[in-house]
Every structure is written in C-alpha cells, then in structure tokens.
Amino acid sequence: MKKNIRYVVYVVSxxxxxxxxxxxxxxxxxxxxTSDPSMIRDEVDARILTTPENTTDILLMGNSEMLAHxxxxxxxxxxxxxxxxxxxxxxxxxxxxGYLKLAMETQSPRLxxxxxxxxxxxxxxxxxxxxxxxxxxxxxxxxxxxWKEPYRDKLLLTDAEKKKAGKDKDRIExxxxxxGYYYSTENCPAADFDYMQPVSDGEPVxxxxxxxxxxxxxxxxxxxxxxxxxxxxxxxxxxxxxxETVQILADENNLPYLDLxxxxxxxQINWETDSRDGGDHLNDKGTQKVSRFLAGYLxxxxxxxxxxGDKHYAETYEEAAAYYHxxxxxxxxxxxx
Numbered sequence: 001m002k003k004n005i006r007y008v009v010y011v012v013s014x015x016x017x018x019x020x021x022x023x024x025x026x027x028x029x030x031x032x033x034t035s036d037p038s039m040i041r042d043e044v045d046a047r048i049l050t051t052p053e054n055t056t057d058i059l060l061m062g063n064s065e066m067l068a069h070x071x072x073x074x075x076x077x078x079x080x081x082x083x084x085x086x087x088x089x090x091x092x093x094x095x096x097x098g099y100l101k102l103a104m105e106t107q108s109p110r111l112x113x114x115x116x117x118x119x120x121x122x123x124x125x126x127x128x129x130x131x132x133x134x135x136x137x138x139x140x141x142x143x144x145x146x147w148k149e150p151y152r153d154k155l156l157l158t159d160a161e162k163k164k165a166g167k168d169k170d171r172i173e174x175x176x177x178x179x180g181y182y183y184s185t186e187n188c189p190a191a192d193f194d195y196m197q198p199v200s201d202g203e204p205v206x207x208x209x210x211x212x213x214x215x216x217x218x219x220x221x222x223x224x225x226x227x228x229x230x231x232x233x234x235x236x237x238x239x240x241x242x243x244e245t246v247q248i249l250a251d252e253n254n255l256p257y258l259d260l261x262x263x264x265x266x267x268q269i270n271w272e273t274d275s276r277d278g279g280d281h282l283n284d285k286g287t288q289k290v291s292r293f294l295a296g297y298l299x300x301x302x303x304x305x306x307x308x309g310d311k312h313y314a315e316t317y318e319e320a321a322a323y324y325h326x327x328x329x330x331x332x333x334x335x336x337x
Contacts, residue, residue: 043172044088047180048103051084055313056107057304058083059100060180061216062115063091068281069115069232072179073324074291076317079299080306085180093118093212097219104223111302112220113228116246116257117237124208177323179316183284185331190271190279195235196261202245217253226302229257232290233269235279258297260290267293284328 058081060070066087075081084107086099100112175182220227229250231238238261250257260267267289271279274286282290298304307313 043176044086044091044099045102046172047084047086047176048099048106050176051107051179052312052316053106054108055316056082056084056103057110057307058298059103059107059109059112060085060087060115061091061096061099061112062087063118063121064089064182064281065117065232065234065237066091066113066115067175067180067182068184068276069287069290070113070294071181071183071284071287071291071324073181073317073321074288075295075298076308077321078292078295079304080308081295081298081304082307082313082317083179087115087180087182090121091118092121092124093209093216094124096212097215100216100219100223104225109225110304111226111228111298113230114216116229116231116242117234119205119209119213119246119249120203120242121209122206124206124212174327177320179320181287181324183324183327184276184281185284186276187273187283188276188278189273190235190275192271193235195238196240196243199239199241199244201241202248203239203241205245213249214253217255227255229255230294231257231259231261233261233264233267233282233286235271235275237280256301258294260293263293 058075060066060072060083064087066085067089068087070083070085070087072081072083072085075083084103086103096114103109171182217227229246231243231246243259243261246259247257249255269282269286269289274282274289276283307317
C-alpha cells in the first residue's frame with residue numbers, strides 16, 4: 001500500500017515539475033517583437049506584434065481567401081474602420097484561436113470576422129488539432145522552434161533556397177505593411193458561370209474542423225467579442241452546398257453570416273478582369289470591390305467608430321494607405337518590384 005502511494009506521489013511530482021518547466025519555457029519562447037519583423041517565424045505573429053497597441057477594432061481571420069480579399073486600407077479610407085487582416089495561406093481553424101489570443105493581449109477588438117473557406121479543408125489531422133489545444137495551456141508546443149529565427153537564412157543551404165527565401169521575405173513584408181492584405185495585380189480570367197446553383201444537401205465537414213470552429217465561437221463569447229462569419233467570392237472554392245452548411249452552423253450558434261458570393265452582381269465582380277488565378281482568388285481590382293462593399297455593410301450593421309480623426313489610430317493606417325497608393329502608382333507607371 002505504501003509502495004503504491006509512493007509511486008503516485010512520484011508521478012504527480014514529476015507531472016507538476018514538468019508542467020512548471022513547460023510553462024517557463026513557453027514564456028521564454030513566446031513570440032516577441034524584433035528589430036527585423038521578417039525574422040519572426042510566423043508571419044501572422046509578426047503582423048500582430050508590430051501593430052501598435054489598441055489600434056484595431058476588427059480582427060480579420062481566415063485562410064488565403066481572407067488574406068487576398070479584404071484590404072484594411074480600403075476599410076479605413078471608406079469608413080475609418082480600424083482593422084487588421086490576420087489571414088494566411090492554409091490557415092486551418094485550429095490555428096485561429098491561438099492568433100486571436102495573441103492579438104487580444106495588445107488589442108481590444110469590437111468584432112472578429114472569420115472567413116469560412118477553411119471549414120472545408122480536408123488536410124486537417126486530429127493530432128494537429130490536439131497539439132494546438134494542449135498548446136492553449138503550454139505555448140511551448142507551438143513556439144518550440146523559435147530558436148531558429150536568428151539563423152533562418154544561414155540554415156538555407158542552396159542558392160535557389162536563399163533566392164526563394166528572399167522573395168518570400170519581400171512578400172511577407174509587403175503584406176505586413178498593408179496590415180495583412182496580400183496585394184496582387186495579376187490577371188488570370190475565370191470562366192463566368194452560375195456557381196451558386198441551389199442544391200438540396202450541404203457540404204460535409206470533418207469533425208476536427210467542426211470542433212475547431214466551436215473553439216473559436218466559445219473563445220469569442222468568453223471575450224465578449226461579436227463574431228461575423230463571411231464567405232468571399234471564389235468560383236473555384238465556393239458553391240451553394242457550402243453556403244447551406246455554413247448557414248446551418250451560423251443559425252445553430254446564433255451568428256450572423258454574410259456570403260458575398262450571393263452579391264457578385266451587386267459587387268460588379270468581373271471574372272474576366274478581377275481574378276488573379278482563374279477564379280480562386282481575386283486580384284486588387286476585385287478586392288477593392290469586396291472591401292468597399294464590406295465597409296458599408298459593417299458601418300450599417302455594427303457600431304464602429306470612424307477613427308480617421310484620432311491621431312492614435314491615424315498614424316499607422318495612413319502609413320499603410322500611403323504604401324498601398326505607392327504600389328498602385330508604381331504599377332501604373334510600369335515599375336515592378
């Protein structure tokens with residue numbers, strides 16, 4: 001009996017010590033601002049950490065659809081809406097909660113907008129979902145490889161890898177300066193057809209995505225921050241079956257849902273000129289249309305202040321706007337880079 005008790009004490013003591021060590025390491029390895037933001041391992045972390053405190057009323061979350069389809073500069077210039085786009089390529093839903101937690105350490109958003117395209121990604125693995133849920137308590141599991149950041153370029157072995165890393169670094173930095181919007185003027189037309197034809201059944205969703213979605217909903221409720229679900233225009237990635245599934249989830253959770261695929265005519269999206277990759281993502285022409293429409297929708301449905309008269313907000317957004325118009329001017333002048 002005494003031997004069993006001693007064994008239990010040893011196990012509990014080991015787990016307590018391990019937990020303390022993991023918590024301490026989590027604090028040591030947590031993302032921090034550096035003199036070179038591009039050296040921060042995660043580009044979304046970099047956007048969060050380099051955004052001045054309390055200058056964000058809306059956090060825009062999602063995968064490449066959000067990254068490419070909503071411009072915070074346009075929301076600012078249209079209605080004075082202070083937003084930060086935290087979209088990223090392949091942003092699975094199980095990543096969103098972690099980004100929201102980090103962002104809310106320095107920001108007090110009035111609204112979170114979640115693009116629903118990632119709900120239908122089938123590459124999600126259960127172990128990745130579980131690791132990120134455990135990482136809510138032990139952040140070291142998410143940030144364990146941050147020691148590589150100062151050596152990232154040196155670890156690249158070939159000239160081709162270094163060249164690619166340089167291009168990626170430029171792209172990431174450009175996106176960061178635009179407050180998370182991926183700017184592209186490339187044009188690859190898409191065949192225009194009625195891709196939102198009504199269907200009788202919804203699109204299936206794998207269980208890990210559904211669980212991760214409910215985690216996001218619960219977190220926003222805990223923080224008392226409203227959540228708006230959106231779907232941005234995409235011929236390749238969207239259809240009525242997906243719309244029906246998201247609408248059911250929205251109704252079950254008493255959440256508003258704005259499907260911009262139903263407003264393509266009102267948005268005046270031209271798939272001959274407004275897509276950069278054959279109907280998957282919009283280029284800047286299409287994004288400006290979506291962003292202007294969204295700005296008006298947000299102003300009408302939410303109590304969002306116009307921050308353009310507030311110097312605390314204006315400096316960072318005017319800087320982003322100046323950079324955006326510089327890029328537009330370079331394009332008009334035929335300058336590349």
